[in-house]
Amino acid sequence: MKIKSVRARVYEWKGKTVPPQGNFCSNAMDLVYSNTESMSTFRFHSWTVVEIETDDGIVGLGNVALAPRIAKAIIDEYLAPLVIGQDPWDYEYLWQRMYRSTHAWGRKGVTMAAISAVDLAIWDILGKSVGKPVFKLLGGRTKEKIPCYYSKLYRTDLKDMQQEAQKFLDQGFKAFKMRFGYGPVHLQQGVSENLKSVAAVREVIGYDTDLMLECYMGWNLEYAKRMLPKLAKYEPRWLEEPVIADDIDGYAELNAMNIIPISGGEHEFSLYGFKQLLDKKAVSVVQYDTNRVGGITAAHKINALCEAYSVPVIPHAGQMHNYHLTMSTLASPMAEYFPIFDVEVGNELFWYIFDGEPIADNGFLQLRDDVPGLGLSLKTEYLQHFHIVE
């Protein structure tokens, strides 16, 4: 079997979008002076879809959500020529070809995300060519079903947040992630607002459920150090990305305080990036995203590393490319789950592009044994709402 063609297209959402509300999530731009664009750094309204076809007619699907037009250009210009004519079973060789030939300017960020998309499509081909789901090629089923946590609860009116939490508690979710709206620039009033929001959500979900707290890199070390003791009484399972992804020593310092486990990794890349996080004990929960970190070839290795370091992997974003990794390793106890909503932040856009994504049932997800590959296909229902860049 040989790879015949690689097609990368960008799906740009042009349909109705829910406008961002107030301080719906702290983020790295909050700290920048005279910033009016904070929320725009936070919306992911287009997606790159990669289709790789083999000479025997199998089509593998991959995707990447970071800087989609740039990712497409990298795939078209640099990656496609490296894999065309090659045997997809030589996936490690192909991965190294892509990684090493772009090394001078790639390594992390959008290049690694582009490599991830090609690698995902290759693994989809492998599964389809032997009639097995990808998780069966990685270690198989380690769980009857995958526990997942509800991930939304952006900072809005507290009553609305409580209603949202109640609705999904009633649907059987046993774990929730909420977002902070405020950070250092909002001074003491922001501290109170942040604490009030956690108290409001805990009031609804009680203490027999997990609660995760997301900062999305919108805090700094000093602020995070002040917040940790104040948040402890709400018993969060973790505090996510309190500082920017490059401040690994900051993560390590916060994690060493041992007040709340610190999580991170959705903005980290490659096996080497995660080795560094683990060596420094910077995170207590690893959150790579397979469509950023280097695809399944890289994520599978990171799972092994995390197993050896006894640090759980709970990938960023859920979605099929991550669920196969979670299913196939004991290092990963749970998945994130972006619920189906109108298009807002963009976390939900996946539902509008792909069919096959499992829907949570009573707080669990199931992967089928009889669906080969990653189990996704392209949806046609919403096509008229997308501008497609060929």
Ligand SMILES: O=C(O)[C@H](O)[C@H](O)[C@@H](O)CO
């Ligand atoms: O962990 C997450 O789910 C991410 O940080 C989200 O993609 C981001 O949108 C923050 O809500």
Ligand SMILES: [Mg+2]
């Ligand atoms: Mg996050």
